[in-house]
Amino acid sequence: MVICLIGTGLIGCSMALTLKQASFASRVIGVDKNPMHLDKAISLGYVDEGASLEDGIKQSDAIVIATPVNIIASLLPNVLDLIEDQWVIDVGSTKSILIDKVSHHEKRGHYVASHPMAGTEFSGPEAAIPNLFQNKVVVLCNTMDNPKQILEQAVRLFEQLEMEILYQDAVEHDIHAAYVSHISHISSFALALTVLEKEKNEDEIFKLASGGFDSTVRLAKSSPAMWVPIFEQNRDNVLDVLDEHINTLARFRSLLIKKDFDAFYKAIEKANDIKRILQAK
């Protein structure tokens, strides 16, 4: 199968790598507005050749859109305009807005809205890694809109990546994504900023920062070009969760002010419950 990969960054190239290794993709045609990414992806062997959007789609059996979500939103209608019987997946962290963009398109059924929940804080083709998707979850949304034979092909692709497939309504997906992914990034960006703004003596941060700090601010290395469009597209859900998170922190603040350390202890015991959930994974 020939795959047209639009966006040759960390996610797209990691996907191409595994799909080629599994012989699911016989050839990967890269489409990227950034010639440096495209050249790098070709030189690293993830992509076989570059092409324009039109030519890439024309030559391929399936299209993978692996760009930031604002670019997915603007490209998706064009891509559906250009396909004949091919099918299309994306990798965006938001789903409702993307589906809405093409809900009345005659080729709507050819688009399987998907969110593989995998990634790192890095970006670009050099950051691609093997097995990035293995044993992770991919959420497929509103698949009642997809003809059976198209959905089956998309499912086969994610099976090659050894992902667990979950089906959700796009609106539900966006709420959950705000809770289990988007707020973690907001929190991490804020923590990094707070520390950077207060600790003017950077030497102290750099020397004292231990493993705990590293892990909570790791996500703060993530690219704004990827994340700001996610926060924009999922704004209402992110605002809702952010309000809750600020409320929880304000509750902690109030307990510290009142020196109510018994209540603080109980709150942390409750937070410890996250162990049970993370261990179950």
Next chain:
Amino acid sequence: MVICLIGTGLIGCSMALTLKQASFASRVIGVDKNPMHLDKAISLGYVDEGASLEDGIKQSDAIVIATPVNIIASLLPNVLDLIEDQWVIDVGSTKSILIDKVSHHEKRGHYVASHPMAGTEFSGPEAAIPNLFQNKVVVLCNTMDNPKQILEQAVRLFEQLEMEILYQDAVEHDIHAAYVSHISHISSFALALTVLEKEKNEDEIFKLASGGFDSTVRLAKSSPAMWVPIFEQNRDNVLDVLDEHINTLARFRSLLIKKDFDAFYKAIEKANDIKRILQAK
């Protein structure tokens, strides 16, 4: 050298393990009010025998206090009462209150206030790991109060652990610790609680939570018995940083409400600066 280890948990046992391997400690006598921890520490070989506080101190050349900081605060004066020419270190994440507790004690100089900045989200002797301290920083505070020959011995101990030694004023230490360690834990506990309270459908969290979520809530597994006393002893600094953190999140909230995504982009670019600091490590 015979070491009396008060508190046979993750930190104490990891330290005993390395000090024995390096032949710095010929024997480790464990003191713990929790007989299960002590038995486990002995059966795992980290500790050679158990003893009462009095007997343990009497038989040893040096004392390591590796308990939660509230226990350090209550034990430290007793320990200084019991020593003759031995020296004492602790591993607490706060320093000012502990030093204040014994500032007028005639054996004040025998106590080298230390904070090895290493640990994991786990606890107990089973959680001990080799090389936990290697290449990490230990902060020694107010060492102008320590006679040279005592300070040298404590330094030798931390050199055996292959730690980088940093000297700080205790008040300064507590401020920095609030920024680079304590707030990370507060943030992580709050994030876990927020998600647990909102996402009643635990199955969804457990399936959707990806690597990003894991790393930001990892610290939320940490023990309240260890952390609440830290927040209590470093309350004013923690409150100050927490206020700043809530302000940063409120600023993000305001940008989302105003849909000012350009300013959000710039804020995240600034947060990305943390890369430079973490990479320098």
